[in-house]
Amino acid sequence: MRRAIWFVVVGMLAWTGCARETQTKVDPGMRLWPVVQTDWPAVGDEIGVDDVVWVPTKTGASGAKVAYGNGLWLVVWQDARGGVSSVYGMRILDDGTVLDPIGFPISAHAASSSAPAVAFNGTHFFVAWIDARNQVNDVFGARVESTGTILDPYGIPLVLSGYPKGNLAIASDGRDFMLAYTHSRTGNPGFFVTRVSPNGVVLNPLGNLVISGGITFASITWAGFHYMLLFSPLSSRLSATRVAVDGTVLDPGGNYIFSGNSNYYVSISSSASDGTNSLIAYHYYYYYTGSVMKALRINADGDQLDIPQLELSPEYSPQGLRYSHNATTFYQDRYLVVWNDYHVPGNLSQATNSADLYGNIVYPDGTIMTSEGFPVLQEPGHQTLPQLAAGGPGALLVFQDQQRSVNDVRAMLLDENAQPVGQPFYLNVAGNAQYRPKMAAGVDGGGAAQKLVLWQDERGVDLDLYAARVDENGVSLDATAIAVAVADGTQTPGGVIFSGGAYWMVWEDLRDGDADVYAARVMPDGSLVDTVGGFAVAAGAGGQGTPAVAADGAGGVTLAYSDDARGESAVWLVGVAAGGSVGTALQVSDAARPGFAPAMARGDGGVFVAWHAFDGLTQQVEGAFVADGGAVLWGPQVLAASQSVQLRPTVAWDGTQFLVAWEDNRDRVYNVVGVLVGNEGSVSAAVTLGAADRNQFLPSATHDGEHFVVVWEESTDTGSDIRAQRVDATGAPVDATAAYVTQGASPERAPVVVADGPRSVSVAYSRPVVEYPYGASRIRLRTVGFNHPPQAVDQTVVTLEDTPVPLTLSA
Numbered sequence: 001m002r003r004a005i006w007f008v009v010v011g012m013l014a015w016t017g018c019a020r021e022t023q024t025k026v027d028p029g030m031r032l033w034p035v036v037q038t039d040w041p042a043v044g045d046e047i048g049v050d051d052v053v054w055v056p057t058k059t060g061a062s063g064a065k066v067a068y069g070n071g072l073w074l075v076v077w078q079d080a081r082g083g084v085s086s087v088y089g090m091r092i093l094d095d096g097t098v099l100d101p102i103g104f105p106i107s108a109h110a111a112s113s114s115a116p117a118v119a120f121n122g123t124h125f126f127v128a129w130i131d132a133r134n135q136v137n138d139v140f141g142a143r144v145e146s147t148g149t150i151l152d153p154y155g156i157p158l159v160l161s162g163y164p165k166g167n168l169a170i171a172s173d174g175r176d177f178m179l180a181y182t183h184s185r186t187g188n189p190g191f192f193v194t195r196v197s198p199n200g201v202v203l204n205p206l207g208n209l210v211i212s213g214g215i216t217f218a219s220i221t222w223a224g225f226h227y228m229l230l231f232s233p234l235s236s237r238l239s240a241t242r243v244a245v246d247g248t249v250l251d252p253g254g255n256y257i258f259s260g261n262s263n264y265y266v267s268i269s270s271s272a273s274d275g276t277n278s279l280i281a282y283h284y285y286y287y288y289t290g291s292v293m294k295a296l297r298i299n300a301d302g303d304q305l306d307i308p309q310l311e312l313s314p315e316y317s318p319q320g321l322r323y324s325h326n327a328t329t330f331y332q333d334r335y336l337v338v339w340n341d342y343h344v345p346g347n348l349s350q351a352t353n354s355a356d357l358y359g360n361i362v363y364p365d366g367t368i369m370t371s372e373g374f375p376v377l378q379e380p381g382h383q384t385l386p387q388l389a390a391g392g393p394g395a396l397l398v399f400q401d402q403q404r405s406v407n408d409v410r411a412m413l414l415d416e417n418a419q420p421v422g423q424p425f426y427l428n429v430a431g432n433a434q435y436r437p438k439m440a441a442g443v444d445g446g447g448a449a450q451k452l453v454l455w456q457d458e459r460g461v462d463l464d465l466y467a468a469r470v471d472e473n474g475v476s477l478d479a480t481a482i483a484v485a486v487a488d489g490t491q492t493p494g495g496v497i498f499s500g501g502a503y504w505m506v507w508e509d510l511r512d513g514d515a516d517v518y519a520a521r522v523m524p525d526g527s528l529v530d531t532v533g534g535f536a537v538a539a540g541a542g543g544q545g546t547p548a549v550a551a552d553g554a555g556g557v558t559l560a561y562s563d564d565a566r567g568e569s570a571v572w573l574v575g576v577a578a579g580g581s582v583g584t585a586l587q588v589s590d591a592a593r594p595g596f597a598p599a600m601a602r603g604d605g606g607v608f609v610a611w612h613a614f615d616g617l618t619q620q621v622e623g624a625f626v627a628d629g630g631a632v633l634w635g636p637q638v639l640a641a642s643q644s645v646q647l648r649p650t651v652a653w654d655g656t657q658f659l660v661a662w663e664d665n666r667d668r669v670y671n672v673v674g675v676l677v678g679n680e681g682s683v684s685a686a687v688t689l690g691a692a693d694r695n696q697f698l699p700s701a702t703h704d705g706e707h708f709v710v711v712w713e714e715s716t717d718t719g720s721d722i723r724a725q726r727v728d729a730t731g732a733p734v735d736a737t738a739a740y741v742t743q744g745a746s747p748e749r750a751p752v753v754v755a756d757g758p759r760s761v762s763v764a765y766s767r768p769v770v771e772y773p774y775g776a777s778r779i780r781l782r783t784v785g786f787n788h789p790p791q792a793v794d795q796t797v798v799t800l801e802d803t804p805v806p807l808t809l810s811a
Contacts, residue, residue, distance in 0.1 A: 040786035041724060041739040047781050049453050049468040049764075050481040052431035052773050054102065057081040058458035060406030061088070061428035064398040068391035069120030070146035072099070075398050076106065076116040076127050077409045081430050081776050082768030083719075083747060085112040087129045090427050091148055094392030096413040099148070102430045102775035106142055107155055108768075109133065110718045110747070113140070121172040121198055124151070128158060128170050128179055137164045139181055143200055156200045159192075159207065161185055167218040171227055173245055176203070178227050180220045183207065191215045191231060195247040204247055211239070211253050216267060223273040225300045226250065230280060232267040238282055240271075242302055255302055257282070270328040272335055274364050277305065281312065281337045283324040290315040291324060293339050293358075293373070297366055305366065312360040313373040316343035327397075331390030332416045335362040338376055338397060340384040355382040357399060359418050377412065377424060379403065394421065404461075430775035432459035434466075437764040437779045438505070441754045442498035444524045448472055451754060452503040452522060453764050454484065454493045455779045463490040465507055469526055470781060472756075477526060484520055487511040487533050491518075494547035500555025500578045502529060506537070508545035515543035517561045519576060530580070537582055538574060541565045548609075550602045553628060554578060560588075560598035560609045571595035571611045573626055588624045589613060590636050595622070601651040601658060603679050606633065610649040610660050613638075621646040621662045623677060633681075640675050640686035642666055652701035652708055659708040659727055661689060661699045670695040672712050676731040684731045690714070690723060690738040698750050705758040707734060709784075711741060711751045713765075719747025722765055724784060741784055746770070748780075760785040 057079065064077040072091050079088040086108035091099040107113035111133035118127045128141040140155035159165055159181060169180045177196040183189065192207030215231040220243075222228075227243040231254065239254030257266075257280060269282035281295040293312040297305040326339035341358040357377040361369035377383055381403035388395050395418075398411045412424035435456045444450050449472040457466040465485040468478035485491045489510030494517070496505050502521040509518040511533075520534030538544040542565030552558045555578030562569045563585075571589035576582050589595030593613040600609045606627040612619045613636075620642075624635025640646070644666035652659045661674035664686075671691055676684040690696055694715040701710045708727040713720045722741040726734035741763050742748040751765040762783050769778045 040726065040735065041741065042785045043741055044474070044783035044785070046742075047470075047474050047476070049455075049470060049476050049478075049779050049781060050466070051479045053459045054429055054773075055432050055459050056404065056408055056426045057428045057430045057776065058406070058433055058463065060404070061409045062385075062400055062407045063115055064385070064387055064400065064409040064411075064427065065116055065118050066387050066389040066396055066398045066411075067118045067120045067125060068389040068396070069122065069125060071392070072146055073389055073391055073396045074118055074120070074125045074127075074144060074146075075396070075409075075411060075427055076118045077427060078114045078116060079103070079428055081428070081433065082108055082770060083749075083777065084110065085114045087113045087116045087127065088428070089127065089144065089148075091146070092396060092411065096422055098425070102772060103427065104148060104772075104775075105770050106144060106150055107131065107140065108770055115166070115168055117168045117170040119170045119172040119177055121177060122174045123198060126170065126172070126177045126196065126200070128168055130165060130168060131155060134160065134162070136162055137166065139165050139168065139179070141179075141196070141200065152200060158196065158202055159183065159194060167191070167215060167231075169218045169220045171220045171222050173222050173227070176245070178220060178243060178247065180210070180218050180229055180231075181207075182215060182218070188212065189214070191218065193220075193227075193229065193243050193247055193249065208247050208249050209252075210241055210243075210249050217269065219270050221271050221273060221278070223271075223278045223300070224275040228271050228273065228278045228280075228298070229254075230269045230271055232269070238266045238269055240280065240298060240302065251302060257296065257304070268323050268325050270326050270337075272328040272330040274330050274335070276300065277364065279328060279330070279335045279337075279362055281326050281328045281339070283326060283339070285323075291342070292316075293324060293326065293337070293341075293360070295337060295362060310362065310366065310368055311371070312337055312362070312368065313339075313341065313358060314343070314371070325385045327386045327388040329388040329390045329395055331395055333364070335364075336360075336388065336395060336414070336418050337362065338386045338388060338418075340382075340386060340399075341373070354380070355384050357383045357386055357397070361418060374418075376414070376418065377420065398427070431769070431773060431778065432457055433776040434458075434779040435463075435766050435777055436493050436750050437752055437766060438493045438496045439752050439754050439762070439764045440496035440498045440503055441756065441762075442503055442524060444471075449756065450477070450524065451762060452496055452498075452505075453779060453781065454496050454505050454507075455766070456491065456493055457481070458776075460486055462488060463492070465491045465493060465505070467503075467505065467522060469524070474781070474783065482522060482526055482528065483532050484522070484528075485509065485518065485533050489513070492545075494561075495549040497549045497551050497557060499551035499557050504549055504557045504576075505534070506547040506549045506557075506559055507534075508547060509536075512539070515545035516540075517544045517547045517559065519549075519557075519559070521580075535580065537576060538563065538572070538585065544572075546597050548598050548600045550600045550607045552607075553602065558600070558602075558607050558626075560600045560607075560611075562596050562598065562611075566591075568594040569596055571598045571609065573607070573609065586626070586630055586632075588626060588632060588636060589622065593622070593636075595636075597648050599649045599651045599660075601653040603653050603658060608651060608653070608658050608677065608679075610639070610651050610662075612647050612649060612662065618643060619645050619647055621649045621660065623660065625679065625681065635681065637681070639677065639683050640673070642686070646673070648698060650699045650701045650710070652703050654703040654708060654729070657729075659701050659703070659710070659731070661701050661710050663697055663699065664688075667691065669693060670697060672696045672699045672710060672725075674701075674710065674727060674731065687731055687733065689725045689727060689733055692738075696723075700752045702753045702755045702761060704755040704761050709753055709755070709761050711753045711763050713749055713751060718745050720749060722748045722751045722763060724753070724763070739784075741782060742767070756783065756785075
């Protein structure tokens with residue numbers, strides 16, 4: 001009986017397929033259960049690698065508009081923080097309290113959303129925008145509650161029909177919304193208005209024509225009895241049209257406020273109403289004299305009340321035509337007009353290249369507070385495109401700012417006298433965006449597994465490099481991140497490898513204007529071996545960039561990089577010893593075929609380098625093997641000759657042979673194709689690893705101790721996903737269909753994979769994390785694991801009665 005029990009026990013232990021040898025004492029009376037098996041792929045939870053830092057978005061923002069209702073302002077703008085132009089919003093209370101510190105997406109999808117406009121109808125806000133989801137500029141909209149809830153998260157189609165639309169503006173009479181827009185539809189292009197109900201229903205889908213032909217700089221406001229619609233025909237005339245509540249155009253074609261000629265320009269205008277009359281402000285430019293801001297009042301019948309028209313600013317001499325965008329609102333008992341002004345502070349007759357914000361107050365009877373206007377905001381750079389909305393005791397001013405290298409949108413609270421309340425603040429704020437991760441597996445001082453992730457980070461003025469360690473349980477060890485390269489210009493990560501007990505990081509660096517290759521080391525405890533900024537490895541005439549790195553077997557590393565100092569890009573190798581000394585560089589690509597984007601891995605006695613080269617007709621992946629002493633043992637040679645375009649290879653080593661995978665358009669879209677390369681230069685037939693009808697980009701490969709694992713970015717209708725394929729020792733795909741590592745609505749990009757151990761890998765990638773507190777592209781990490789399917793192995797053990805016996809079990 002006891003022999004039978006032992007047979008079952010040992011059989012079940014073998015059935016579990018243990019991953020390593022285990023010394024086990026077995027009591028004949030105990031019960032054992034098989035380990036739960038997991039099929040490929042077992043994808044772990046998504047984790048972050050560091051804490052967020054709030055900064056103005058690196059991509060900037062533009063086109064801010066503002067409306068007031070229910071005790072708060074809603075500001076909307078165009079924002080590309082997620083990689084595609086989207087519409088974002090932010091709520092701000094009467095006292096300037098920001099309710100949404102990083103804003104919130106109103107329309108953030110795979111297709112572009114741009115040029116938003118916003119109005120409030122007494123119940124909720126309505127945001128309209130230009131939307132490219134149908135491969136043409138259509139108009140979509142969404143209702144937004146004062147709580148920030150978006151009632152129409154996918155948008156409401158407002159104006160479709162397959163022809164471009166633009167010059168979007170919107171206002172409300174306190175119930176419905178009136179949308180103004182240009183529409184280039186066949187047979188009757190022109191400027192239209194469309195009424196939208198409080199529920200978002202389009203009440204006249206074809207729109208009502210205001211004027212045929214093109215216009216520029218449209219604006220619309222509610223004037224107490226009707227809408228006041230302003231626009232400029234292409235002849236540079238300023239026209240006003242009244243629009244009834246039901247959308248009837250009361251002044252078809254518009255009434256001229258000013259008619260220009262070749263010397264006069266009047267285009268940009270804004271208006272507000274005191275409930276009886278409307279004030280229209282506009283920029284007047286006369287080629288021989290200069291620029292001036294003007295205004296006039298119009299009554300409910302459309303009659304002009306100010307002849308001559310009011311001059312809100314002194315004339316200043318032009319330096320070419322510079323438009324002064326302007327905004328107008330009515331609050332307390334007065335109109336406030338704000339515009340971007342180019343005159344020299346202290347010298348009102350001369351122009352400068354820098355725009356400040358100026359303003360003036362006009363009373364309902366047409367009296368002007370001052371003939372010279374007054375400064376509202378004077379700062380370095382340009383402050384332009386002001387927008388205003390009255391609310392509470394004052395008004396909110398939003399504007400575009402160019403103090404950084406990109407456009408930003410900012411806001412500032414104004415009191416009842418149009419004086420600033422507090423300091424202006426950025427609207428396009430988000431978590432520090434992170435891109436292009438690179439990763440390596442290593443061990444800490446106690447021998448426990450850990451990884452180091454390196455990425456490009458926008459928390460500073462330029463794109464810099466930061467890193468963080470992640471322990472074997474997926475916990476970040478560097479919540480504040482390790483500053484690796486904080487310097488002028490952009491730094492772009494190239495690769496990371498663990499060698500000689502340190503993580504070696506290499507990157508392309510633009511601190512001196514052109515591209516150079518730099519390196520730095522981080523110890524497993526997180527300390528930097530080198531100063532922040534690292535040290536130059538390849539710097540000189542021309543550009544050196546796109547580096548890759550591999551261990552050299554002696555505690556140092558070997559770098560591959562592209563160098564165009566001699567006129568054509570070539571692939572070079574250079575060694576860096578364990579102490580940091582840089583060796584002599586060696587060209588490995590053929591001078592007749594320019595080489596780009598090298599990748600590499602260490603093999604027996606040297607390194608294998610792959611790159612894509614231009615042969616005069618197309619791009620082909622080539623490779624070469626370089627011994628530790630610097631001798632090129634074979635290559636460069638084309639690995640899989642074809643007529644297709646082959647780009648951006650990746651390389652992994654399994655202890656015997658290399659897997660090389662790359663982007664290849666032989667199937668009319670870019671799929672990932674791979675070959676096996678022997679240490680001596682043999683090459684297997686090329687195999688498509690992830691056949692799909694969508695483009696696949698940026699492959700990354702590793703070997704987990706059993707299989708090669710290749711991951712890549714694959715295009716989808718909503719952006720891109722990360723997929724993975726296992727490859728066996730013959731070069732064949734293990735899985736009939738590539739597995740999904742990520743499959744979400746946001747685009748996941750630029751994956752990199754490293755092995756964690758037998759049958760387990762980690763994948764790092766970037767994706768837009770739109771939810772609070774990020775609102776930016778962030779680095780994310782997932783583990784992907786699997787086990788063998790269970791296989792029972794019959795074994796018997798003969799023991800003495802009541803005597804435990806140690807058993808050695810191996811998978």
